[in-house]
Amino acid sequence: MLSVVVRLRSRVDRSQGPWQSSGGGAMSEPRKLEVLRAIVEDYVHSREPVGSKALVERHHLGVSSATIRNDMAVLEEEGLIAAPHTSAGRIPTDKGYRLFVDRISQVKPLSAAERRAIHSLLEGPDEVDDILERTVRLLSQLTNQVAVVQYPHSNRALVRHVEFVLLGPKQVLVVLIADTGSVGQKVIDAGSDVSNEALMLLRSRFLGSIAATQLALLPQVLPSVVALCPPELRSLAQTLAQGLQSLSDTSREERILMAGTANLARSNVDFPLSIGPVLEALEEQVVMLRLLSDMGDDPRGVTVSIGRENPYDGLAEASVVATGYGSGAKVGILGPTRMDYPTTMAAVRAVARYFSRILGG
Template sequence: MSEPRRLEVLRAIVEDYVHSREPVGSKALVERHRLGVSSATIRNDMALLEEEGLITAPHTSSGRIPTDKGYRLFVDRIAEVKPLSGPEKKAIQSLLESAEDLDDVLDRTVRLLAQLTNQVAVVQYPHLGGAAVRHIEFVLLAPGRVLVVLISTNGAVQQRVEVVPAETKESDLADLRQRFLEKVAGVRLAAVPQELAVCIAALPQALQGMAQSLGQSLEQLSASNREDRIVLAGTANLARSTLDFPLTIGPVLEALEEQVVMLHLLSEMKQDALGVSVRIGRENPHGGLSEASVIATGYGPDALAKVGVLGPTRMDYPTTMAAVRAVARYLSRILDES
């Protein structure tokens, strides 16, 4: 059996099985693909592929389906990821560019990726430690209650309500906001506490109490680590794939609910030469994902945060990889411009 034909037969089995969800036989391969050999030769090729653990027969006298090892070889031999169509690219760009802030951008990202791939889409919040302060705002909601807003350079908007003296005036808030902003605008979030301490120490005694309260709120907002959050969309797509999980989709759903599992998996996935990372079946360290595949890639200036999809191992890998990579590139562009 020649190496090129071996890969062609495997490719044909993977593509047919992904499309039909039915085990693939030699006769079907000859009819659907131009392999240039007889059905008997294909049967011999399939027997060798089965000996190598690349395909298997789910039932006696049935056709063959790919194994995790077979999918891995197929993915590793993908020469290039085909680009998305023009309309798909335009849809991604128009949807993401109209988002209002980081939360909106990431929410739109996962919904769009779930629609493009018919899988569960997941995006990890970027680490705000590398971002800087763009703007702060103090809004008097009621006597003694102020809304503290912190906007960072990557588009994230964080806020909380702080209790201040009941006699606090809007003019005092405006004065303090301006003093704080002059000190921390453009400062990286990690350095905000030190800069605020210097600013508060130089304030008039009359503003010290209120400044301490509002400054503490800003410190807490700047220290919040959004890296430890993920956003999901398309979980309902799993319900249409129950046949792809012979045991149950329960463990997969549990893994999705336990964000720490997905965060750990995404953080350790390394990109390949095509700019994506693919974990297939039992390659996933968490037992609940042993019948699932995860495709992800990094985004943003440092590419540390990940965006990707999770679905059954019977997945259209080339198309899904293209969608994940394209969405990540647009997401990075949007964040760079924000």
């Protein structure tokens, strides 16, 4: 895994990068955009305010320190960089990061070796819970940020299989498997002794009636299935139907899975006000679900929300990089605004694409 992370990070070329300049007003001049790019990359790398002398020494900008100081003054006047204290150095603002991200002409593709590594790490059991856990762990390790993934939207999920397993004289395990790969199971009390023969008969009736039915439609379909069961088994059928309905409701709840929260603790210096509100936002799944759901689509396939662009005040010092997978759920990362955006965007997009392929989305 370490070699994958090292190779992924090495793709960020500090001298070139996927940077796109455009003609137009004063701030669109290529050199000033290059100065902003250099400041962002140096600050992300060093976590220290960047001065004009360091820019001249580390980057081939072709001009003097005095000229760079003038360019930095213009960038500061435009609100793209700022002085954090009395230091002569400058750091990017949210607006500066936004211009930097917007000028990335395209998200760098991963190398063949990186793609093979991600593919091998995501292979394994095809149950959606296992895939989700491997996905967030992998993405967190690749980016050193908090990885977040929404469970696949189940409004359109279909019933793939139903199973009833006798655990005891009165105990039955009800299993509901959706075509998304999600598996729900629930132990129910049948109220009286149950035979394997009765369960096999009812399983056949239920599966024959609800296979390929949308989970959202089960409340409408299950009563008619119960009504068609033999009278002597109707009470048991009703109990089993209630179990299936409960599993269907649970599978359609909006949920997220996270990994790498400890990475925030190692980045607490990037949250000068407090890391507390960020942790609270992560704990409040409703906040993260709403944030991910509200993030629109980007032509590059990856959406970035920076600092105060986030509607939740607690994330004013954080950025979210996310993209969709499957039927519209989102996968992404959350971290400080001082992050390696090109590498992070590449990792999020690549993992999401492999995730979609595994899920058949």
